[in-house]
Amino acid sequence: MQQPNEGVWKSMRTGTAGLAWFFSYYAVRAAIESPERFATPTLIAIVLLPVLPAGIFLYLFITDMRRKDELQRRIQLEALALAYPLILLLIMTLGLLQLVVELNPDDWSYRHLGPFVILFYVLGLWLSTRRYR
Amino acid sequence: MKNRLRILRAERDWSQAELSDKLEVSRQTVNAIETGRYDPSLPLAFRIARLFGQRIEEIFQD
Numbered sequence: 001m002q003q004p005n006e007g008v009w010k011s012m013r014t015g016t017a018g019l020a021w022f023f024s025y026y027a028v029r030a031a032i033e034s035p036e037r038f039a040t041p042t043l044i045a046i047v048l049l050p051v052l053p054a055g056i057f058l059y060l061f062i063t064d065m066r067r068k069d070e071l072q073r074r075i076q077l078e079a080l081a082l083a084y085p086l087i088l089l090l091i092m093t094l095g096l097l098q099l100v101v102e103l104n105p106d107d108w109s110y111r112h113l114g115p116f117v118i119l120f121y122v123l124g125l126w127l128s129t130r131r132y133r
Numbered sequence: 134m135k136n137r138l139r140i141l142r143a144e145r146d147w148s149q150a151e152l153s154d155k156l157e158v159s160r161q162t163v164n165a166i167e168t169g170r171y172d173p174s175l176p177l178a179f180r181i182a183r184l185f186g187q188r189i190e191e192i193f194q195d
Binding site: 074132133 | 158161162164165171173174
């Protein structure tokens with residue numbers, strides 16, 4: 001088990017990597033706002049840029065998970081066990097809706113799903129943490 | 134599952150934080166075990182039993 005201060009520092013490091021991933025997404029969105037400025041290969045390279053901070057975040061997140069004790073791991077597992085089916089349900093429902101209704105891509109598209117993934121995970125984390133409090 | 138962890142800890146005048154340090158788990162885990170909301174894994178139950186010098190079944194009951 002890690003010392004409390006060490007744990008806080010590592011969580012902050014993971015959080016910073018998460019923020020870097022988040023901001024890189026919006027930086028890419030801003031950069032491709034006027035796609036005519038770039039050639040297609042450059043655009044693809046720009047769009048793939050968030051993969052790097054996302055990879056760093058994923059590595060740190062998993063490393064953090066391995067350092068947690070058994071109850072903390074269970075809480076994370078329960079949070080993901082709730083978030084994963086919920087996001088799957090949302091994707092499937094949107095997919096089915098798309099077959100019968102014309103959805104405006106400015107309102108509903110892949111890029112709108114990200115906040116829901118985070119929301120469902122935080123909801124799962126809150127419920128699970130409450131259960132073992 | 135019922136357990137005597139809180140009693141054993143109180144007998145030694147340890148805080149939850151002190152016990153969690155000795156067991157190398159979070160304070161949240163100690164609290165969840167004491168309140169019966171979480172049953173520890175077998176390795177953790179062994180660590181608890183060794184720390185208090187008792188057998189597992191003397192600390193944890195069905």
